[in-house]
Amino acid sequence: MAKYLLKRFFLMLPTLFGVALVTFVLIRVIPGDVVELRYSGDRGAVSQEVIDQERHRIGLDQPVWRQFFTWLAGIVRLDFGTSMWTGAPILQEIKLRFALSLQVAIMATIVAVVLAIPLGVLAALKHLFLLIVFKWLPPMVYTPFWVSPRQNLAQLIWPALAVGYRYSAVATRMTRSAMLEVLREDYIRTARAKGLVQNLILSRHALKNAMLPVLTVVAIEFAFLIGGLVVTEQVFNLNGIGLLFVQAVAHRDYTLLQALVMLVAGMFILVNFLMDAAYAWLDPRIRYR
Amino acid sequence: MPALAVARFERRLCRRNPVLGGGRKERAVRRATTVGRGAKPPAECDEVPLRGATLRGVVGTLLEVRNLQTHFATRGGVVRAVDGVSWDVREGETVALVGESGCGKSVSALSIMRLVAAPAGRIVGGQILFKGRDLLRLGEEEMRRVRGREIGMVFQEPMTSLNPVLNIGRQLTEGLEIHLKLSPADARRRAEELLAMVGISDPGRRLRQYPHQFSGGMRQRMMIAMALACNPSLVLADEPTTALDVTIQAQILELMKDLSRRLGVAMLIITHNLGVVARYADRVNVMYAGRIVERATAREVYGRPRHPYTLGLLRSVPRLDEPRRARLTPIEGQPPDLTRLPPGCAFAPRCAFCVERCTREAPPLAEVDAGGHVSACWEAARLERVGEPVR
Numbered sequence A: 001m002a003k004y005l006l007k008r009f010f011l012m013l014p015t016l017f018g019v020a021l022v023t024f025v026l027i028r029v030i031p032g033d034v035v036e037l038r039y040s041g042d043r044g045a046v047s048q049e050v051i052d053q054e055r056h057r058i059g060l061d062q063p064v065w066r067q068f069f070t071w072l073a074g075i076v077r078l079d080f081g082t083s084m085w086t087g088a089p090i091l092q093e094i095k096l097r098f099a100l101s102l103q104v105a106i107m108a109t110i111v112a113v114v115l116a117i118p119l120g121v122l123a124a125l126k127h128l129f130l131l132i133v134f135k136w137l138p139p140m141v142y143t144p145f146w147v148s149p150r151q152n153l154a155q156l157i158w159p160a161l162a163v164g165y166r167y168s169a170v171a172t173r174m175t176r177s178a179m180l181e182v183l184r185e186d187y188i189r190t191a192r193a194k195g196l197v198q199n200l201i202l203s204r205h206a207l208k209n210a211m212l213p214v215l216t217v218v219a220i221e222f223a224f225l226i227g228g229l230v231v232t233e234q235v236f237n238l239n240g241i242g243l244l245f246v247q248a249v250a251h252r253d254y255t256l257l258q259a260l261v262m263l264v265a266g267m268f269i270l271v272n273f274l275m276d277a278a279y280a281w282l283d284p285r286i287r288y289r
Numbered sequence B: 001m002p003a004l005a006v007a008r009f010e011r012r013l014c015r016r017n018p019v020l021g022g023g024r025k026e027r028a029v030r031r032a033t034t035v036g037r038g039a040k041p042p043a044e045c046d047e048v049p050l051r052g053a054t055l056r057g058v059v060g061t062l063l064e065v066r067n068l069q070t071h072f073a074t075r076g077g078v079v080r081a082v083d084g085v086s087w088d089v090r091e092g093e094t095v096a097l098v099g100e101s102g103c104g105k106s107v108s109a110l111s112i113m114r115l116v117a118a119p120a121g122r123i124v125g126g127q128i129l130f131k132g133r134d135l136l137r138l139g140e141e142e143m144r145r146v147r148g149r150e151i152g153m154v155f156q157e158p159m160t161s162l163n164p165v166l167n168i169g170r171q172l173t174e175g176l177e178i179h180l181k182l183s184p185a186d187a188r189r190r191a192e193e194l195l196a197m198v199g200i201s202d203p204g205r206r207l208r209q210y211p212h213q214f215s216g217g218m219r220q221r222m223m224i225a226m227a228l229a230c231n232p233s234l235v236l237a238d239e240p241t242t243a244l245d246v247t248i249q250a251q252i253l254e255l256m257k258d259l260s261r262r263l264g265v266a267m268l269i270i271t272h273n274l275g276v277v278a279r280y281a282d283r284v285n286v287m288y289a290g291r292i293v294e295r296a297t298a299r300e301v302y303g304r305p306r307h308p309y310t311l312g313l314l315r316s317v318p319r320l321d322e323p324r325r326a327r328l329t330p331i332e333g334q335p336p337d338l339t340r341l342p343p344g345c346a347f348a349p350r351c352a353f354c355v356e357r358c359t360r361e362a363p364p365l366a367e368v369d370a371g372g373h374v375s376a377c378w379e380a381a382r383l384e385r386v387g388e389p390v391r
């Protein structure tokens, strides 16, 4: 088990490197750079000399491979540099927004799972289709959880419910179909032939097997949520990762954008790793390979 | 206490039948020769049907299936998987249910457990009397207490019939905890005994393992341990060895036979192999297209079959007592579509003995010989003259 997880863990590193390389190159394919965009407002008023100077200051005049390795060297030391647009340290830019997005993602996942698993099981048993309508109220300004948990929850519960509801629909369907499949398995018949009570058959024999595919869906959705919810953040007036993403693209803020992509990719890879660990925990066939 | 329960069974058996229960030594010898029995001479086979004969007068009927009908509603029509079938199992006896694939053997066994796949499958008629009670009239909760507690079941597919994510210990102890109300520690101890009983060494370690760490034969041993866990009086074994290779098959069958004798458990062995039947069963029911076509002691069926289908089955399996016989003749043709059974004898299209009457009228199951030998064939008398089934 430990060996398996260790192997999985080290497989994350080349993936991250690949992501870094692809991101770095792709971002630079978008026409225009941050300096051009900043001075395009006062067209002609800024001399080429100033522009060149500015490019030199933030290192855009260096060969691309050199920029890449400088950046990579920074990442390894967890130094993402400063934003090309605002000049603020990137970690600081991301920190609070990430906390917000992460919290919404976690809460939405909890909402989804809490709704989806019982509903999915029920739907499988009763062959039901379910429809639920949620209402929400717009939140106020973001207050970090550690400042005021009550106020924080009061705001974020709404976007979490809104997102979690949609998300739960996917997870419910998955639970339902996984459950229906598992209930047809031979070992369920064996369990029934042993004279176990129905609830035990469901909770001990069926659910654990049915959770494997559901887990995949939940984990991937979760990773998506962390990447920011551009529309949801707009609707609820939240200053999250999604908004930051939009801004970074608009400004061609290479450093910020790179950091964000790395963050999201990192979360995907991490979630994948955790999923592998959970699979191993649920399924002994993986654990004892 | 679990060991006591086993002892209790053995004692009960001794009281009932001193010939069987006695002789610890004899049992030990039998066990010691277990593995090598695959190639034993046919003379020794005789002891099996004889036992049935000895028991007959002494013990009562444990399970009596009367006119059981189980149908499946499918798009193609109603599949009459079990179509008015009657048979019984006496206490401590081993009865075989034999027939080609798709003739309704599994559905028969599942009907007794009331585990036929709903909603398509439904028991539409008949009675299943177990210890005098009609299982079809029990409430779901009462039925649950019969499953695993009074009737154990061994399934055909050891690979898929165990839950892959639960360890062996969990799957073995849960029945004990539920039915016998054993504490987890007691259940664990009993589980170790059970594994040892079915010939799995190092049971303590094995209990912590998972099904995928067991070989096919070991899984089937584990299934047998599971079926016997709560000292049931009947075990339904649905093709317990079909998925295993030949040497393991013999071991598993010997194990089951040995345990059923030691514990006094009655067994229903479902198989499509008449060779298995001859050696392990007391009586045989031959099934064709959802009906019983012949029933007799294993010896009778093997030596003097009175139904053309049985004859066909016998010719399609190698016989241990005739090693020189090289040619095996499978029964020609296909079993009939169970949604559209012909009006007369269902076997008529494939039958070499078929006469005009056969296609018109369905033959009833009638006594053809004293001693309970019955056959559903208009031409049963002609078959007697065929005598030796292997021409």
Ligand SMILES: Nc1ncnc2c1ncn2[C@@H]1O[C@H](COP(=O)(O)OP(=O)(O)OP(=O)(O)O)[C@@H](O)[C@H]1O
Binding pocket: B072, B074, B079, B081, B099, B100, B101, B102, B103, B104, B105, B106, B107, B108, B117, B120, B121, B272, B338
């Ligand atoms: N769930 C089901 N739905 C529809 N028909 C079914 C179902 N289960 C069984 N049947 C039908 O019932 C008939 C008897 O099936 P059964 O499984 O009892 O055969 P069997 O004698 O056990 O054969 P095998 O040797 O292949 O196990 C088959 O013709 C099959 O098509």
Ligand code: SF4
Binding pocket: B307, B308, B309, B345, B346, B347, B348, B349, B351, B352, B353, B354, B355, B358, B363, B376, B377, B378, B379, B380
């Ligand atoms: S009744 Fe006729 S068709 Fe049917 S088995 Fe007997 S001889 Fe053959």
Ligand SMILES: [Mg+2]
Binding pocket: B105, B106, B107, B156, B238, B239
């Ligand atoms: Mg079958």
